[in-house]
Amino acid sequence: MDKPRIAVVLFNLGGPDRLDAVRPFLFNLFADPAIIRTPAILRIPLAYALSRRRARQAVPIYRQLGGGSPLLANTEAQARALEAALADRYDARCFVAMRYWHPMSDETAHAVKAFDPKRIILLPLYPQFSTTTTASSIRVWDLATRAAGVDVPTSTICCYPTEQGFIEASAKLVREAYDRASAHGRPRVLFSAHGLPRRVVRGGDPYQWQCERTTEALVARLGIPGLDWTNCYQSRVGPLEWIGPSTDQEIERAGRDGAPVVVVPITFVSEHSETLVEIEIEYRHLAQTHGVPWFERVPAVGAEPAFIQGLAALVGRTAETACGVCSERGGQLCPAGWRGCPQAA
Structure with missing residues (x-):
C-alpha cells in the first residue's frame, strides 16, 4: 500500500546569508504590515529608513556569526530530521519557507508544486502563535500558492506552546x-x-x-x-x-x-x-x-530527538484530520477574548 504523499512546509523568519544581505533582509522585515502597522504609503519609506539605520548595528552582529545567519542551515537540519521521523508512515518531504530572506514562500511554493503532494501541512517553527510571525507567514504563503497555481488541501498547525x-x-x-x-x-x-x-x-x-x-x-x-x-x-x-x-x-x-x-x-x-x-x-x-x-x-532545541518526534506527532495528527487550522490540541487553544487567535469565533 502506498504511503500518503504529504508536503510539510516549515516556516521561519530567515536571516541574511551574507553581510550585503543584511540591509535588504531588514527592509523586508520592516516592510511587513504585521510588523509596522501603518499604510504602505508611510510604511515603505519608513522601512527603507529603518533598514538603513539598523543595518549599521546589525552588520557587526552577523560578522560575529561568520558573515551570515546560521538559521537556514539549522532549519534545513530540522527539516531532514522531521522527514526521517515521518518516513515510516508517509511519503513526506519537508520544505523551508522563510519570511524575510531566501528561500521565501514564492520559491518554496513552486518546489512544493513540483513535488505534487496530496496534502500540505504548514508547520511554523514558532511554538507560540503571534499575528507578527505565524499569521504573517501564512498570509504570504497563501499569496504565493495562488500565484504558483498550487491547489492542494492544506492544514496549518497554528501553535504548540505546551507540546x-x-x-x-x-x-x-x-x-x-x-x-x-x-x-x-x-x-x-x-x-x-x-x-x-x-x-x-x-x-x-x-x-x-x-x-x-x-x-x-x-x-x-x-x-x-x-x-x-x-x-x-x-x-x-x-x-x-x-x-x-x-x-x-x-x-x-x-x-x-x-x-x-x-x-x-x-x-x-x-x-x-x-x-x-x-x-x-x-x-x-x-x-x-x-x-x-x-x-x-540554554541552547535552542534544534533537532533534539524529543522535539522532532513531537513535531512528527503534530504533523501526523493533523494529516489524519480535515481541520484547516489546528492547534496542538486540534481545536482552539486560546481562551475567549484573544481576537488574534486564528481559531477565534
Missing part, C-alpha cells in the same frame, strides 16, 4: 544548564521570549498568553522544588512600550541579588542572532558587568 516533545526537549537542556549553575548558588531561571509592543497584545494577539503557558509547562516538567524563575522578554527596538519585564532588567536584578542566571530561549527553536549574539554575548557581558556569579545560555 510534550517540545517541553521534554527544552526541559532536558534547561536541567543540564541548571545543574551547572547550581554549583555557584541558587540559580534564577529566566524564560526569555522575543518581545512585542504592548499595543499588539492589547489588540488581541495571544502570544504573551501562550509564552506563559510554555513556561508553566516547563516549570512543571522540571519539577525542581522552590525553583526561582520568571518570564521575561528580549529584543526590544524603537520607542513603543513593550511587554515586560525585559530580560536585561532581570539580569541586572539577578546581579543585585547575587543569583546565578540561566537564560532559556522559549520562543526560539533554532540558533540565530538572538540566541548566539544577544543572549550568549551581549547578555553574558551584561551579567558579568552587574556581578552575576554565573551565566548559562
Whole structure:
C-alpha cells in the first residue's frame, strides 16, 4: 500500500546569508504590515529608513556569526530530521519557507508544486502563535500558492506552546544548564521570549498568553522544588512600550541579588542572532558587568530527538484530520477574548 504523499512546509523568519544581505533582509522585515502597522504609503519609506539605520548595528552582529545567519542551515537540519521521523508512515518531504530572506514562500511554493503532494501541512517553527510571525507567514504563503497555481488541501498547525516533545526537549537542556549553575548558588531561571509592543497584545494577539503557558509547562516538567524563575522578554527596538519585564532588567536584578542566571530561549527553536549574539554575548557581558556569579545560555532545541518526534506527532495528527487550522490540541487553544487567535469565533 502506498504511503500518503504529504508536503510539510516549515516556516521561519530567515536571516541574511551574507553581510550585503543584511540591509535588504531588514527592509523586508520592516516592510511587513504585521510588523509596522501603518499604510504602505508611510510604511515603505519608513522601512527603507529603518533598514538603513539598523543595518549599521546589525552588520557587526552577523560578522560575529561568520558573515551570515546560521538559521537556514539549522532549519534545513530540522527539516531532514522531521522527514526521517515521518518516513515510516508517509511519503513526506519537508520544505523551508522563510519570511524575510531566501528561500521565501514564492520559491518554496513552486518546489512544493513540483513535488505534487496530496496534502500540505504548514508547520511554523514558532511554538507560540503571534499575528507578527505565524499569521504573517501564512498570509504570504497563501499569496504565493495562488500565484504558483498550487491547489492542494492544506492544514496549518497554528501553535504548540505546551507540546510534550517540545517541553521534554527544552526541559532536558534547561536541567543540564541548571545543574551547572547550581554549583555557584541558587540559580534564577529566566524564560526569555522575543518581545512585542504592548499595543499588539492589547489588540488581541495571544502570544504573551501562550509564552506563559510554555513556561508553566516547563516549570512543571522540571519539577525542581522552590525553583526561582520568571518570564521575561528580549529584543526590544524603537520607542513603543513593550511587554515586560525585559530580560536585561532581570539580569541586572539577578546581579543585585547575587543569583546565578540561566537564560532559556522559549520562543526560539533554532540558533540565530538572538540566541548566539544577544543572549550568549551581549547578555553574558551584561551579567558579568552587574556581578552575576554565573551565566548559562540554554541552547535552542534544534533537532533534539524529543522535539522532532513531537513535531512528527503534530504533523501526523493533523494529516489524519480535515481541520484547516489546528492547534496542538486540534481545536482552539486560546481562551475567549484573544481576537488574534486564528481559531477565534
